[in-house]
Structure formats: C-alpha cells, structure tokens
Amino acid sequence: MTQLLIIGGSDAGISAALRAKELDPTVKISMVVADRFPNFSICGLPFYLSGEVRNWRDLAHRTKAEIEEQGIHLLLNHNAEEIVAKKKTVRVKDPNGSPLELKFDKLVIATGAVSARPDIRGIELPGVFSLRWMSDSFALQKYLEDNAPQSAVVIGGGYIGMEMADAFTYRGLNVSVVEFASSVLTTVDPDFSQEISAELKRNGVQVFNGVTAREITRTEGKLIITDSEGFKLSADLVLVAAGCKPNIDLAVATGIKTGNHGAIKVNRKMETNKEDIYAAGDCVETWHNLLAENLYLPLGTTAHKQGRIAGENAIGGDREFPGSLGTQVVKIFDTVIARTGLRDEEAARAGFDALSADLETWDHKVYYPGAKKMRIRITGDRNSKQLLGAQMTGSYQTEVSKRIDVFATALFHRMKVEDLNDLDLSYTPPLSSPWDPIQMCAQAWVKYLLSDEGS
C-alpha cells in the first residue's frame, strides 16, 4: 500500500491527492497544510475583500470534511520543517510545536508561492498589506472593518493589483494604482491593456504608470507613498501587489534543484531530481507548450493540471504535463481581457517570424440588442502560417473568455491561422456571427499577410 505524502493543501496538492485516490483507492494519503485552510480559492480573495463574497468559508473549493471523506488525512496547522530524502521522511511540527516524523513512499511538494516583497522602505508599516493567503486576507479585512479607510493605493498593476483596485472601489474607497511599467497588465500588449486603464479611469481609479514606489511613511494617520523623483501620494491603506516568488526553501535544503527562473525544476512527469519526490504548482517551473522551455508561470489552472499529473505518476502512472500556453483572463469592472499563446514580441524573441493582425467587431450580430464591441489580435508566423497566439478584450458576458479558449485549443493542435475558418463553431444572432469573430480575425490576419507579402 503506497504512502503518499503531500506538502501543501492548495490547488496542486489537493489535485494530486484527488487524482491518486481516484486511480487507486487503496493509496494512503497524508497532507501537511501550514494553515487551517486547505483547498481555498486564492483567486477568490479579491471578491471576499470587495464584499461580494460575504462569507470567507464560501471561498473553499471543498470543505475539510469533503476532503477527508475522500480518505485524505489532513494535518492542518502543521509545518513541514525538513525533507530527509534518503530516509524518505519529512520532519513536521504540529500545532503545539511538537515534532513529528512522517514516512513516505512518494512525496509531492506543493508549497506554492509567497508574495514578493519589493524594496520599499516602510513596507512593514501598519496599514500596508500584501495578499496571497487567507491570513493576509483576514488581516486586510480586519483593517478595513476597524479603520474604515477612505482611500487605498495599490502598488502593482498586475492581475491581483487590478482586481483589488476594482474590489476597493466596489467597497467605496478612492483608489489609485502605482505601476513601475509604462502600462498596467504587462502580460498583454499596451494597446490592449489600455482598455483596462480606461475602464479603471471610468470607474474613478487613478492610474500612475512609470512610477517606482520607494518609500512609505506614516504622517498624521496617512500613509505617504513616494518615489525617488518627487512623486507623492497619500492614502489610508496600501496594498503591495508586486507578484509572487516560489516557496522553495524546504525543497532546496534537501538538495532539490531549481531552474533558471528560481523555482523547482521538474520534468514533464513532475519529477524533481530526487527519486520519488514530485513537485507541482506555484513552487515549480512550468513547461511552455509552444516555447518548449521552462518558465515561471504561477497560475491556479496550471497548478491543478500539474498536481493531477503528479498524483497520477506518484501512484505508478506515466503521464506528461503537456505544457502551458500562457492562457489568462481577468475581469476588471465590466471589461474582460484575455490572452493565450505568444504575443508579437514574445514570438519574435522565440525565433518566429511574427505577424499580428487586429479586428474590432461585435460580440454578436449588431442588429440583436446588447451587442458590444470586442477587439481581437491574432499573432501568427509568416512562414509556417501557424497560429502563435491571441489577445482579446471586450465586455463581461460576451464570451471573451471561452473565445480565447477556442484559440487555446487551436494552439494546442498547432493550427494554421487560415484553418480556423474550418472550425464548425456555433452561431445564433444573439451570440455570434456566421463567421465567429475568431474566424473574422483569422481572415483579417490572412488578408494582412497577403498585403504584406504583396508590398
């Protein structure tokens, strides 16, 4: 009877456990969880803090009882202190600080990530928060309730920063965003992320680009954020949303190798360099399906997939992670923005002869009420004519997100741009056009290529 030990109770850890149990109900699974919140939706934190989710318990993908019903032994509030790879044990501290030694046949490391702490003086001041785990969330929520702040500054214009700008606004705060890059959401092209900046402004959020916050001070109850060039902004609350870094100290201490991007190096079976030790989720580097190299791409969807594969392989499976396509979507106020695959400059850097073409159209036939504008950009390779990536922005509830998924599915199969026209996609006037916008943009790309070759 295999003893499977899993360190970490978030997306990757839970997925590994569930998949192992599904395939082999006899496997014994123990899961070491550092807090008392296994299988919580980290992606849901902004909606708890906005007040849209009333009860934090609703953020659980599964309850503790549901997990235990699957035969998974949970050790909550237990800290994994050392992996003794040779002995195949993990030294753990229980909630009372007493040591425990847990044996394993197979180990899955799913320790996730921690918030990045940028070099800002005063980052430890009361009223300055980061957001990654439930405990961060409770601390921020308590501050919001106890101090009723009127204004917030979000440092960082990435996904969480944007969602929290939305969440604080929803809660009635005056919100500003400070981002060191020249645009927010640098994972899409600037003229696409511009749609998000515009949406933020429409909703009263001030956006400061090209500002690197250097110091936070507290004066007369206010937090003052400054950069080194005279920028100054005050607020009642500061959220530092500067991304995350892999939580790898435990793994590194036992000799597990990391990759070029500083996260645990695994092969596509999710095996580390140590026998019988797997790793998955935000603590590992992720194989990119198109680039055929490892990157650091911490995402819940990827963590679920990697965990599932680690769980399958840990009980004797032989499955490979097919790789990420870098698919992402976020909704900010009423605007949705999504991407998959490679952007023009990413494709060019990878050696493709990249060409991008745009289309602005309606999400459905404009004669039917409620049609909204959407923008699509397709990137393809001039020589092979292969689809390389797509970006899209439009309104909430206009199927932006699943349209990007059609592109993701096409990318997975290395379709040529022109061949998107062969797809038998669904149509009714309230939901699309006879050629879906996906295909209209494919036709625009092909025309642009023709004209580009002609010129």
Next chain:
Amino acid sequence: MTQLLIIGGSDAGISAALRAKELDPTVKISMVVADRFPNFSICGLPFYLSGEVRNWRDLAHRTKAEIEEQGIHLLLNHNAEEIVAKKKTVRVKDPNGSPLELKFDKLVIATGAVSARPDIRGIELPGVFSLRWMSDSFALQKYLEDNAPQSAVVIGGGYIGMEMADAFTYRGLNVSVVEFASSVLTTVDPDFSQEISAELKRNGVQVFNGVTAREITRTEGKLIITDSEGFKLSADLVLVAAGCKPNIDLAVATGIKTGNHGAIKVNRKMETNKEDIYAAGDCVETWHNLLAENLYLPLGTTAHKQGRIAGENAIGGDREFPGSLGTQVVKIFDTVIARTGLRDEEAARAGFDALSADLETWDHKVYYPGAKKMRIRITGDRNSKQLLGAQMTGSYQTEVSKRIDVFATALFHRMKVEDLNDLDLSYTPPLSSPWDPIQMCAQAWVKYLLSDEGS
C-alpha cells in the same frame, strides 16, 4: 479573365463571391438574385418579427452598395430559368420578364432552400404563414400590424419554431407550439430539450407534443388547428415551421445529380458532377466530418464555409471542405442550448461504442455573484476513448455557446475525452473554475467509464 456567375445572393453565394475577389481581384463576378435582398441574415428574421430589430434593413450582413463596391455585379429580382451546361450559359429573366443569357466560365449554384410544406389541409389560408425569406417576413409583419392578432400557434418545434414562439411572446401574443415528436428540438437529447420546454412554459408558452396537425380551418375569424385524434386549438395566426428542403429544380433540370438526402451532391471541393459547376449552401448535401458521409444539414455557418471554398476553387483553388460537426446553438428566452458532434444514439448508429456522461455545475465559481447552473453531456467512445460529441444548456451570457465551440475544436482534432484536461483554458472566478466545466465533465466521463468497466 475568369467570368464567375453565381446564382443566389444569400450566405453561400456572397461568401463565394467575396472569397474569389479576395484571391483574384481580376475575376468578373455576376450574381443572380431572385429578390432584392442580397446577403440578408435569414437567422435574424425572428428578431425582426419580435420587434427587437426595428428596421429590417439592419438584417443585411452587407448593403447592396457594399457588395457592389467589391466589384460584384448584382442582378436583383432576376430569375435563373435554365442552366445550359454545354454552352456554359444561364438563361435568366429580368424584372420585366425579358430574357437574358449570361455566360460563365465557372458557375456557383447557391439557390438555398424553401420552406417545407407539410401535408396540412388549409395551409394556404390567410393568416397561415411560413418563414424563410424576406418576403415571408414582410407578409407576416404586415399581418401582425394590420390584424393585431392576440394568439399564435407555431406548428413545429425546431429552431425556427422555438425562436418564433419566443418572438411572438415578446410581441405580446399568447403562443402555443404543436410538435409531432414527443419533445421539441429533436436535435438534442429529450432531457436537454426539456430545459427549453420548461423555459417556454415559464414564459407562458403552451407546448403540445405528439400532435400531428392535419387541418387548419377558419371559423368566426379564428384559425382552428386539428389533428386526426380530436386535438383542437384555435388562434389568430398560425406559423408553419416544419423545416426546409433544398431548392434544386434548376440544378436537376440540367442534369446535376442529387444525393441520398435529396440535395445537390457535391464533392468536398464543392464540385457538382458537371464540369465547372459548383454548388454550396442549403441546396447541397454536406460532408459530416465525423461520420464521413453526406447529410442534409442546412445552416448559415456551413453555407458560409462551403461558399468560401466554392469561390476559392472556382478561380483555381484546390481546397476541400473539412466537413460539418453538426454544431448548433439557439437561445430561447433566457436559456441557451447547444450541441456539437454526435449524440449517444447517433454515435451508436454510426458504429461507435458510445458512452455518455453528464455534469451539472455552475458557469463560474459559485461564490462570485450571478453564477448559473449549466448542464453538459459528453459522448465518447468506450474503446478509443475519443470524444464524439457534447450537448450543453445554461443561461444566456454564461458562455455556453463558446464552450460548445471548445468541444467543436477538440472534436475537429479527434481528441480523447481525458485529453481535454490538457487544454490550457482560461480562468477567473467570475467566468469559470480552475477546471472549466468542460474539463469537469471530461473527468466525470472518465470516472463513469472506469466505474462502467469495473462493474
């Protein structure tokens, strides 16, 4: 300089013309259109008749001027009377009834379909309508305006019948549906179409299944619909929506062959049996990508694709129609229902060892406001584990339609059900789950297969 002649100015004809011009701007194109409404959205008629589309002119995909700007010579209100294949001419009558002889190097027949006229006595009575072309639409609209009917009976529970039940209700009429089959929308499984029946009832529409209308009579200003078994229903207006049949007389008269389903037989290059004569759209039989045989599947999306290929090949291209997957979607009131590929019994009939599994879940994380229930059914093959089809129903604006398109894209590439889990689909709590419902249903199918094999 190639002279391309096209008979028919709807989806297939226009697509053929535009594609030919795109690839070879020197081609001379004439288009014979029987009415004065080229390139109108037939699928939009219910929304004009509901009153949601105020101006019928908005139903045009393109205006006459826009088509002519592309260098396409339109002959409106011209009737093609005879194709003289040997001479490569078409005899046409102009609006005054004068004969014209048009020469062609290549001909595309895109004569579409006509409404089926079921064997119902009294079908020609005033107040009884069918709906296919703009003229039908104007006649019905005039009757609605002049007679202000209070009640309508729709005979036929297919897509147009369902949309018109919605449209008449939107317009304030009391609506009943009479359908000979035991459920409406027989293109999906009965327990899926049940969601549409329930939605109709919620909106006050009476549905009579298992009733074959035999006679319509007019008594005291009312139309009375009866069957042969004592069923009786009265209304101010009757719409017969019993499907359509291919408009092929012109083609047949010149020796063009039809297939097993009574529509024009074409190969995958959209060539008929007569040299230099192509056909596309609702007048032809359609290659089914999964069944590898011809069926009669008249749909706007298919007509566009086939037309585009006919246009490309007519000017020297060599492209094959990849085939339909039978993808369809319709929105009735607030419910959307969609399908792609094969259903259980269709798959079994085609020799697959079909297995179907269901999932009911939420369109997005239930903790985020506005989550709605959706139902998915995946059909796959027990032996090859290949995906064969999917059906889905849920609320409007919950991305049902583009989720079916992810399935359609996966089907196009002959994915295995389990491999849907490899797709890097987008996720944010307001729009999906870390495993999209598509993938959750794939996991349910795989589990069901395991349990089925175990039993």
